Every structure is written in C-alpha cells, then in structure tokens.
Amino acid sequence: ISQLRAVVYESNGNPASVLSVVTYPAPPKPTGSSVTVKHLLSPVNPSDINAVEGVYPHQPRARQLNVNGQERTLHIPGNEGLGEITDVGEGVKGLSKGDWVVFGKGQSGTWSSGQILEEGDVIKVDRETGISAVNAATLVVNPTTAYNMLSEFVDLRPGDWVVQNGANSAVGQAVITLAKLRGLNTINLIRKRDEFSDVEKYLKSLGATYVITYDDLEDKFISGRVKEWTGGKDIRLLLNCVGGKSTTRMLRLAGKNAHVVTYGAMAKEALSFPPSVFIFNNLTAHGFWQTEWYKQKSPQERARVTAELVKYMATGKFKEPIHEIVKIDGTLSDEEATEIVRG
Ligand code: NDP
Structure with a gap:
C-alpha cells in the first residue's frame, strides 16, 4: 500500500x-x-x-x-x-x-x-x-472495563447482587453477560422508552435478572420491591455511568458496606450521594478508568484478563455488542x- x-x-x-x-x-x-x-x-x-x-x-x-x-x-x-x-x-x-x-x-x-x-x-x-x-x-475497552469493575472492588460470590445504570450501553451489556457467567444477579436501570419491553427482553436474553427504568426509582415502594427480589441480601456493588439525580436515587438501593464505582458521566450532570447511605451503610465511592488499569497492571495480568475474555467470546458465551x-x-x-x- x-x-x-x-x-x-x-x-x-x-x-x-x-x-x-x-x-x-x-x-x-x-x-x-x-x-x-x-x-x-x-x-x-x-x-x-x-x-x-x-x-x-x-x-x-x-x-x-x-x-x-x-x-x-x-x-x-x-x-x-x-x-x-x-x-x-x-x-x-x-x-x-x-x-x-x-x-x-x-x-x-x-x-x-x-x-x-x-x-x-x-x-x-x-x-x-x-x-x-x-x-x-x-475487546480492549468495554468488556475489560466490565470485567474489572466486577472483580476489583467487591469480592462477589455466586448469588450476590449488582445494580447498574446505563445498562443497555455496551459496557452495561458486558456487565450483564459477565455477571451471569459468574452466577451474579443484576438489577439493570435504563431510561424509559416506548420500546422498553424489547430492550428488557434483549437484556434478559444476555442474563439480566431485572430491568427497570430510572422512573421506577421514584416509586416509594421500590426499596421494598428490591428487598423482595434479593431476599433481603445487601447489594454491595453499584456501577454508575450516568450521574445526576437518578444516580442519587439508585444509591439508595445500596446495602451495608456497599461500593459504588463511577466510570462514566453520560447525563453530564453532577454526582451527589445521599448522606444517609454514606453514614448508615458505610458506602465507599470509587472512580474507575480502564486506561489507568492498563498502566498499573503487569503484562501478565493484562494477558490473563484478555485471554479469559477471548475464551468467552470464542465459545459464544459473550455476544458481539450491538x-x-x-x-x-x-x-x-x-x-x-x-x-x-x-x-
Ligand atoms: P454506549 O454508547 O454503548 O451507550 C451509551 C449509554 O449511555 C446508553 O445506555 C444510553 O442510554 C446512555 N445515555 C446517553 N445519554 C444519557 C443521558 N443523558 N442520561 C442517561 N443515560 C444516557 O456507551 P459505552 O458502553 O461505550 O460507554 C458507556 C459509558 O462508559 C460512557 O460514559 C463511556 O465513556 C464510559 N466508559 C468508561 C470507561 C472507563 O474506563 N472509565 C471505559 C468504557 C466506557 P439510552 O439508550 O437511553 O440513550
């Protein structure tokens, strides 16, 4: 050429x-x-x-x-x-x-x-x-981000629960897929839309446990409903790529000693945390940047994560993003x- x-x-x-x-x-x-x-x-x-x-x-x-x-x-x-x-x-x-x-x-x-x-x-x-x-x-950006956010902050065991917003994003879909492969349950938040049930169906086909909208968080009974879903188990990992008011509401679902990981700011709005969740549930807030992860980790660790993701993709366990x-x-x-x- x-x-x-x-x-x-x-x-x-x-x-x-x-x-x-x-x-x-x-x-x-x-x-x-x-x-x-x-x-x-x-x-x-x-x-x-x-x-x-x-x-x-x-x-x-x-x-x-x-x-x-x-x-x-x-x-x-x-x-x-x-x-x-x-x-x-x-x-x-x-x-x-x-x-x-x-x-x-x-x-x-x-x-x-x-x-x-x-x-x-x-x-x-x-x-x-x-x-x-x-x-x-x-491979390098979205699936790796999802993989790391599910492993770097909380020692999650099969049956544990993860809540995320922007759940229909490429990263969100990767979170659902990888969580399912690890036996984790996910509550997935998306924006209200006419074709909600299509998106819900698709995310469930990837392995989502529940799909709800940010508007559903306004419901005063939402915490009770979520408690029923989780059987009272504390939600210990929350993933945020949106920001703004709906994220503040999402954080009210955090259980004891939960961690919230912010990796995006799609709503371009400030992030505020409910003080009660910080005080009474000992919430820890982190930021995650995949670029920094690549800088910090050894070539062996990077290769290990890449190889695991390639294996899932090659065996059809990880679908192509839309x-x-x-x-x-x-x-x-x-x-x-x-x-x-x-x-
Ligand atoms: P996609 O382009 O696949 O999806 C974008 C998502 O953002 C959709 O769910 C969309 O929802 C949602 N969205 C857009 N505007 C708004 C809004 N105003 N309010 C609420 N939701 C909104 O994105 P990616 O998966 O590629 O990336 C998602 C986020 O993660 C981005 O912020 C990206 O920068 C970040 N990211 C961060 C990484 C890191 O290392 N920190 C690595 C990879 C990604 P809808 O369908 O309703 O429009």
Whole structure:
C-alpha cells in the first residue's frame, strides 16, 4: 500500500464540524522490531467523541502528515480496534503476516487505514480461537472495563447482587453477560422508552435478572420491591455511568458496606450521594478508568484478563455488542468520505 487514509482533526471541537478525511503517503517498510498494521475495524466509543471535543484527559498525539504535498499537524483519533499484520521488521519475534492484533496503548490512532507500530505496542489475538472480528475489535475497552469493575472492588460470590445504570450501553451489556457467567444477579436501570419491553427482553436474553427504568426509582415502594427480589441480601456493588439525580436515587438501593464505582458521566450532570447511605451503610465511592488499569497492571495480568475474555467470546458465551459497521469505500474522494464521517 503506498497511501494511507485517516479520519483526523486539527483542533478540538464538535466532531460533526472538525473531523475530516485525508490521504497521505504510507511510511516505508517496517524495520527492526516494528510491524505494519492494517486496521480492519475501528470502533467509535463515547470517549473517542469526548477526545475530539477536547474534554477527555487522554488526547490523540499530534502527527506530521503530508497531505496533498503540504505538511500538516493533525490528530488521528481511535482508541481501540482490530488490526492485521501485513509486514514485519527483521527483528520481530512474536508476530507474523496475517496475525490479528489489538492495541496495547490508548489513543493509538485506529481511525486510519493502517500504521507502523512497535511489536510491543500491539497484543496478538489468536484468530484460531474463532473469536469474531467485531468482538476482537471491541475487546480492549468495554468488556475489560466490565470485567474489572466486577472483580476489583467487591469480592462477589455466586448469588450476590449488582445494580447498574446505563445498562443497555455496551459496557452495561458486558456487565450483564459477565455477571451471569459468574452466577451474579443484576438489577439493570435504563431510561424509559416506548420500546422498553424489547430492550428488557434483549437484556434478559444476555442474563439480566431485572430491568427497570430510572422512573421506577421514584416509586416509594421500590426499596421494598428490591428487598423482595434479593431476599433481603445487601447489594454491595453499584456501577454508575450516568450521574445526576437518578444516580442519587439508585444509591439508595445500596446495602451495608456497599461500593459504588463511577466510570462514566453520560447525563453530564453532577454526582451527589445521599448522606444517609454514606453514614448508615458505610458506602465507599470509587472512580474507575480502564486506561489507568492498563498502566498499573503487569503484562501478565493484562494477558490473563484478555485471554479469559477471548475464551468467552470464542465459545459464544459473550455476544458481539450491538453495532453498525460504516465502510469508507476506497473509491470515494476525501471530501466525499468527510461527508460520511461528519454524518
Ligand atoms: P454506549 O454508547 O454503548 O451507550 C451509551 C449509554 O449511555 C446508553 O445506555 C444510553 O442510554 C446512555 N445515555 C446517553 N445519554 C444519557 C443521558 N443523558 N442520561 C442517561 N443515560 C444516557 O456507551 P459505552 O458502553 O461505550 O460507554 C458507556 C459509558 O462508559 C460512557 O460514559 C463511556 O465513556 C464510559 N466508559 C468508561 C470507561 C472507563 O474506563 N472509565 C471505559 C468504557 C466506557 P439510552 O439508550 O437511553 O440513550
């Protein structure tokens, strides 16, 4: 390939205005321990949008790209994805042409057709396992976040209960799936909608125990109903990716010595905690950031979690997230491609 293509931005702003598509010369063959990676699938996660907007702490680095003979300083977003190795340097030991890889470092610029990277910056995903491309492309962020939030804060045993909001999100679906695999029960909160029963049915098909809406939390009998569901067992883990008033209400379901883990802020509203739950139930509040987890943990620990998730995915225990694949055809001009990207 002599040319590469990427979705880029020059300065932060509304993605629908600042994103464009550019074509630029591909770097020469990889040397030493570097590899050429062709990007097969490049997910769009909420944090990618926040990165383009400039409100996410981890930004894609500035790159010098030669676009139509002009040197430009541009950022290529894309935190995760699935790549295929198309060429390897003479010093590469553990990868060969045709291997599938995911990206070990955040903001690796996956919204592009490919790049040259160091062997150590990619993690091989065993294609022989039968894992699907969609599952592999979305492995590093959402399923890993769900897995870690279910294991890092509370020592949960089969039969224990977890409450989460944003339950129909990709992370929420992963929480439901992984909780079910561990024999945990989940109470799942979503926004009220016309097609509530369809979403409820789908989440239950993944393993959700109960699905209710934030409005249901307004019901003064909700605590009693939940106690009936749990048989009086204390709920010790609550997961929050929404914030605002409905989260405060959700926290009233926390049992003794519960932990609430906040990992997102979809409602873009402040988070407040009911003092009574803090005082009388000894609630502990944490934040979780998967990017930080990758920095803190050893390569062995990262590989262990990845391997466990790949096993679930390859054996059909972990479904692909609901997704839509948008293709930018190579025959389109950069201008036409930009129109697609800006939606
Ligand atoms: P998805 O795009 O799959 O889902 C978004 C979810 O947010 C949906 O459930 C949607 O519900 C809900 N939502 C959107 N706007 C609002 C609102 N105003 N009030 C209530 N709910 C709302 O998201 P992901 O699973 O990819 O990510 C979910 C969250 O987790 C994001 O905030 C993301 O940044 C965060 N995240 C954090 C990580 C970390 O390491 N801390 C790692 C991965 C994700 P509806 O269907 O009703 O619109």
